[in-house]
Amino acid sequence: MGGAALSAALLLAGAACAAAVYTDEFALCVDGQGEAHARRVAQKHGFELLHQVTFVEQQRVRRRTKRDLLRPERAPRYRSTYLNDPHWPQMWYLNRGAGLDMNVQGAWSQGVTGRGVVVTILDDGLEKDHPDLIDNYDPMASYDVNSRDTDPQPRYDLNDSNRHGTRCAGEVAGGANNSLCAVGVAFEANIGGVRMLDGEVTDAVEARSLSLNQQHIDVYSASWGPDDDGETVDGPGELARRAFKEGIINGRGGKGSIFVWASGNGGRERDNCNCDGYTNSLWTLSISSATENGHVPWYSEACSSTLATTYSSGSGLEKQIVTTDLHRGCTTTHTGTSASAPLAAGICALALQVNERLTWRDMQHIVVRTARRANLQAPDWVTNGVGRNVSHSFGYGLMDATAMVNLARRWTPVPEQHKCETPSSHVDKLVPASQLVPPHSMVVLTLTVAQCPSVKYMEHVQARISLEGHAEWPFMTTHNWDESPLGTWSLKIHNDGRYSAPAAGGAPVRPSYARRR
Secondary structure (H helix, E strand, O other): OOHHHHHHHHHHHHHHHHHOOEEEEEEOOOOOOHHHHHHHHHHHOOOOOOOOOOOOEEEEOOOOEEOOOOOOOOOOOOOOOOOOOOOHHHOHHHHOOOOOOOOOHHHHOOOOOOOOOEEEEEEEOOOOOOOOOHHHEOHHHOEEOOOOEOOOOOOOOOOOOOOHHHHHHHHHHOOOOOOOOOOOOOOOOEEEEEEOOOOOOOHHHHHHHHOOOOOOOOEEEEOEEOOOOOOOOEOOOHHHHHHHHHHHHHHHHHOOOEEEEEOOOOHHHOOOHHHEOOOOOOOEEEEEEEOOOOOOOOOOOOOOOOOEEEEOOOOOOOOOEEEEEOOOEEEEEEOHHHHHHHHHHHHHHHHHHHOOOOOHHHHHHHHHHHOEOOOOOOOOOEEOOOOOEEEOOOEOOEOOHHHHHHHHHOOOOOOOEEEOOEOOOOEEEEEOOOOOOOOOOEEEEEEEEOOOOOOOEEEEEEEEEEEOOEEEEEEEEOOOOOOOOOEEEEEEEEOOOOOOEEEEEOOOEEEEEEOOO
């Protein structure tokens, strides 16, 4: 490693250590006879037992940002008489037809409204007595992790800074035909809220939120993540990873919890959602945004782990999202990928209503097979090896609620997931700076996969790469869904910075597959 690169790495590590803020909360392993013994040990030493975990670690505060945008913009009205909700005419992303909306009305016409499905919003609280939400509010899907009580009501302040969760909830389950505000995609689904962003966010806080009532809640919607500043590479800690895995393995009676995640708003900073350990996880359904006119929004992050897209805000002349707001109000200016994830969660609820047997992987398969390119405009659309359109900005395209419902009705569950790992030799490479003319500013690593027993079709592919300051970060792609794993893989590494940077290749490529019948 050159001197300049080494200094940069040391400065970065020093800044990270200095910025860490630790809390008075600990996670630890207590040997003995279960929870009762652990509670006695806690009481003996003046502690309170909050949650069952399996190792020791002092909890530190983690930076987590909501993925809406604060700039208000006007949304002109459309003419419509389909529903009596006063803002229904402005809900262009649900009602303009011609293949240019989320195609929910076809599902509604079949009586599919999310009835019996439970969705919870992991956020800054939920105004549970909002008149457009109260009929669908589910206390069993709600909790206040910040204050450690059962009431998720947001904390009110002069800036309404805790409006985010209530806005997201209305997109999912705002009531229909009640002459109030707008309508949710799954307007008869049960809706809950977890207040967990209005305070210190630690690994334990995230784990408690992700693991809330996993046998009751079907879909968890999250519109937040690490800073979208183009510099942060961060993801779930040990406890949150365990909560994800527990939900995937045991949630919903073993079918797996559905985790829907907003892909991020760091587009202006050239952030990449594969550097976000929540959106690039195999276990989350990562959702990006498209503007009213089908453009890539200025805030959108491009990456290969995004699965699909819903509409959201765009430029100052493009329309935004309508939903419930604090103080029993209504807004026409919900924005960002924050607004995209709840729309996707609502559509997933529609699919679950017609087929409650769907597993978490079934849901991802259905999304991939039904998403549409529609009016989405991106320079990087390609056709993959099985003939599907896919893009780094939009994944497989715009989610289609009616197509998902129709496919879910006749869906045969996918077989057990199989995994195959193909290691390569360790290679240290210097990635040249971007000022050099391509292909000299790019390093290409190749790996030949000759066999993967019992595996025919891919779902997710992970490549663990070590770059300056980051050891074996798991980059993930969904672009090869249903392709064969066999053949020669090429990994191209570009350096958009001003200086050359060391990269260590040779970490295993981990394709994750499902053997189809």
